[in-house]
Amino acid sequence: MSKELTKRSEDYSKWYNDLVVKADLADHSAVKGCMVIKPGGYAIWENMQKALDKMFKDTGHVNAYFPLFIPKSLFEAEEKNAEGFAKECAVVTHYRLKTNPNDKTKLIVDPEAKLEEELIVRPTSEAIIWNTYKGWIQSYRDLPILVNQWANVVRWEMRTRLFLRTTEFLWQEGHTAHATKEEAIAETKQMLEVYADFVENWMAVPVVKGVKTPNERFAGADDTYCIEALMQDGKALQAGTSHFLGQNFAKAFDVKYVTKDNKQEHVWATSWGVSTRLMGALIMSHSDDHGLIIPPKLAPTQVVIVPIYKGDEGLAKVSEVANVIKKKLQAKGITVKYDDRDSQRPGWKFADYELKGVPVRIAIGERDLANGTVELARRDNLSKETVSIEGIDTLIEKLLEDIQDNLFKRAKQRTQNLTTRVDTYEEFKKVLEEKTGFIYAHWDGTPETEEKIKEETKATIRCIPLNNEQEAGVCIYSGKPSTQRVLFAKAY
């Protein structure tokens, strides 16, 4: 198996695909547009889940599970939401197969097992959940409902890419119900902060927090908040969204509650989600031409120890020291793998762990034993140094923190370098072509201008940043007055 990657400078897109497959993160499957998440990729996703799940619980949420299928009549109840997803729905129409009478080894769909009402494979669960909440909510005492679900969803995509856009993907979707508009908006914003905290402090990916334009809103939302990150190629990636749904779903499903003053009111809603798409953001933010770079806080293996030896006796000597180091590191809560496989040479192992993004590598040779030292290599900057075995646990604990910080700073610096303020449409187009990245520019606030710019340049308004500086200016496209710059970019 060739582990050679395409270089980023040659073909960024091919580099990404190569990396995902060769680093054993995911692969294409026999089902068009669906991926297999391989153990190497799934272990990172599990770490993401664990951290996020704790953050959700720490903010008062509980998990639940709702059906995979949504009856068509429920699906179409909230019109905007239905319209937004109708074109990409997998539809179950039958519930049985039977033997093909013309070929006994084959199966055909049994025409007699046609469903009276078709079932939609959930592209998102607002409909089935709000239909359920109707039964859970009578009075203000039943509110708020703070529920999250970890699930798979299906959106029939025509052009797919591993992790970034797949027909089936894994995600979490929070669905909360509140007595007041203010409380629902506060929840929407709180969850945006949770996402930003996770993406920045666990994934080491800096983000811009903002709110979407009406054009780019989630179908059925009154407002969509988002976090946007910038990849190495200067394209933006929407890393998470948090929606204020107003009373739209409560009205569609007739969910009312009795207030303290005994009035009937519709309930206020939010929903918020991040998906396996985050894996794409993680990979594209940090990795290099040697392979994956995983931030230590999410790395399934944080440290790998590779022995360099001759013969069984040599291995025995090295292993004795390696196992002592391993135990010391484990005592600090660090995940360590000692790779004493005899089937591969050290050089092969070095390259393989670089490809797979293990943050720290320790190499121990027989010569090191006499000196009481080992060779320590950082994956983030590929630097190596010889260090004393004494105190190595404290050193590595600190090193892992340094790597985590360094990755964030590096990505932050890159994002800053790739962020430009422009005042004219010519400048805008020039930056998009030559430099790419985030572009702050004045916009007149109309969907027409937004559409025109998108048509002409493929750049979209990623968001109106939160706490945006107010500044008088003129729209780069229409020349009309504007009060603030918005964030443009080409996006994944």
Add this chain to the structure above:
Amino acid sequence: MSKELTKRSEDYSKWYNDLVVKADLADHSAVKGCMVIKPGGYAIWENMQKALDKMFKDTGHVNAYFPLFIPKSLFEAEEKNAEGFAKECAVVTHYRLKTNPNDKTKLIVDPEAKLEEELIVRPTSEAIIWNTYKGWIQSYRDLPILVNQWANVVRWEMRTRLFLRTTEFLWQEGHTAHATKEEAIAETKQMLEVYADFVENWMAVPVVKGVKTPNERFAGADDTYCIEALMQDGKALQAGTSHFLGQNFAKAFDVKYVTKDNKQEHVWATSWGVSTRLMGALIMSHSDDHGLIIPPKLAPTQVVIVPIYKGDEGLAKVSEVANVIKKKLQAKGITVKYDDRDSQRPGWKFADYELKGVPVRIAIGERDLANGTVELARRDNLSKETVSIEGIDTLIEKLLEDIQDNLFKRAKQRTQNLTTRVDTYEEFKKVLEEKTGFIYAHWDGTPETEEKIKEETKATIRCIPLNNEQEAGVCIYSGKPSTQRVLFAKAY
């Protein structure tokens, strides 16, 4: 809301349904046969997942994720497996909806978006996984593959019951690939032991380990190992299965590996799974007419503290002590909830926590404060005692262990009481009618006899117990010679 449950003695089946719904574990959904797992139920399932996942990882397995959909042509590749599941498959035939031209507020399936090949919603994933493994396995160096998946699956069931049999359910499915038959069989048995360990030591439900008769095997397996538990009503419940799949899937999907001596061999397979059905086993094993009883090791809340007070000042005094106790317990790793809600009376809370199965309840009244005592109530036997606050953390730590042990012993005793050895068919039928439970009886080993007994009595052979005592006898039905007793029961 009435929290009154039907009594077990009146209608066991209704008691179960009442309990599942009223204790907020799960509920029916708008989708026929599919359930909503409510936060109270999902929290128990999460604890089950956590314990099982650790056991799988401790035995060398890793998690991965495979597509929800299986193309029909792959699904039908392993004939027995396909035949076994064909009659209960949800089938996706279209990938788009469109606006109904006759009613713009409604959607219809877009006939132009018909899939060339239908997709089956996975009822189990052997087909898609073995089609994937084909790409992963070339040489003996690639083996074993020890993969597990946490996922939802769909089997179109006509008669469903919450947790016990639902159209969609959550489960884990392990799928392993091995170089030799012996290794695959060892894996099959190992995972059976893991399941037995979990069900007995976490769920406190005693099981009989055994192997299924050919009639009852998983479709596509050479051997199905299982654990069988006995519910309070004397019906058996299959709690987990572990399948030795031989080379059936390797042959169906042409998965071969190169041996050390450079020969091509088909790979050996196992698969094993437990599902949200375990929730049903947990509920039915321990609970009583007051509600749920959850073994402490799986209880989302292990201890609840209820204050008994008058006025804000009274509450403040009680809360001070309650919070000290809470912290002490948390320091021991015990999950505690202090329920100081003012909206409900203590009596209501007591009943509610009994309904929801919290293992230990502490009540603290203002009078207790002077004495330095609290009232401690056990959910398993409903006993109460007044205990000193001093050393209460150690006491409760021990108490939780006692409750866990007691639940297992009680279930074990009940299973023993409901286990009978019979030597004649008359006796067999009499026990089935009057006493129910597990019945050990001689069987001639033929599928014909097994079928006849099932037809006439509804009892099935649950398993041929492992390490079964060999004993000469005659089949209760045919009178033909038999070498061992097998385990019969009516089953869920």
